[in-house]
Amino acid sequence: MKNENLFTRIGLMAATAFFLAACANPLDSSKFSASQNPATDSDSETEIDEVSAVPASIIPAHPGKYVILKLDDLHQQVDEAGLPVTKGANAVIHARFKQVAAWLTATGTKASFGLICSNSFYNQAFSDWIKGNAIENGGTFEFWLHGFDHMQDNRYYAEFLGTGLTYQVSHIRQACDRLTANTGLVFHTFAPPGNAGDADSVQAVNQFPSIKVWMYGPSDPSNRMVATNVTTQFIIPRLVELESAPGKVYSLTEFIQRPGDYDSYSLHQGADLCLQGHPSKWDTNSFANFYQVVAFLKSEGYQFTTPYEFHRDVLHLQ
């Protein structure tokens, strides 16, 4: 796909969406059938991606080309002896998250981490780590809302799919309150567990005006989620994969050469990228691959940013 075609396509979608958004509730969610496709994401869950019926995303023209690292599932989970715990005063951040965070900081590479809030802020050390690393406080990272507990039916799964509006609003509110109470920070970006959502998710997130960005959200022009309502957030699309499966980072050669993916969207066309990864699952190979991919993208002239910074400072959106 040529770059012009991509932007033409996105522009047409945006025009359609703006038209629809201008109408009063034009969308009846019952008209849209959601297909569930196993895909790659997060944790032990199967990602639920749904087919978009109402594309709405656009990335306005801007100088430069940017990469957003969407690194999921940051929370406290082991104690200082390495024993698995999910809560308590001894809970610490997973060592692999600390490893990737240290490398990103040392190399001046901005990134974003998806927080699971019910399993976070068990002690002051964690709150201090978040505060000290937050881009708002001069750090390198944006922390975004990945969910309150990442659970559904007692499984580590799709918290925002089929759980109902009241439940979803409550979980977003609890997550936001927990972040702010412990750090003074405010979430500006959302991406649910498994990138799975429904019409209630759209309504729920719309109730939180401080959330400006939804990564891989509904109306993603890559057609990976169903749009059953119109979001008020800026949607960052999913164009290119960093991982072949949750926790398995492609080699640099694979990253570059996969037909229809990076080479189509970026290498020759300069599209912005939002790359999803799961550092808590990365082995030595995945870390090495990640470092090489980041170095390669820098050599290609990409700048690393965060979702909200991209929205606010690159695109100058409100």
Ligand SMILES: [Zn+2]
């Ligand atoms: Zn997740």
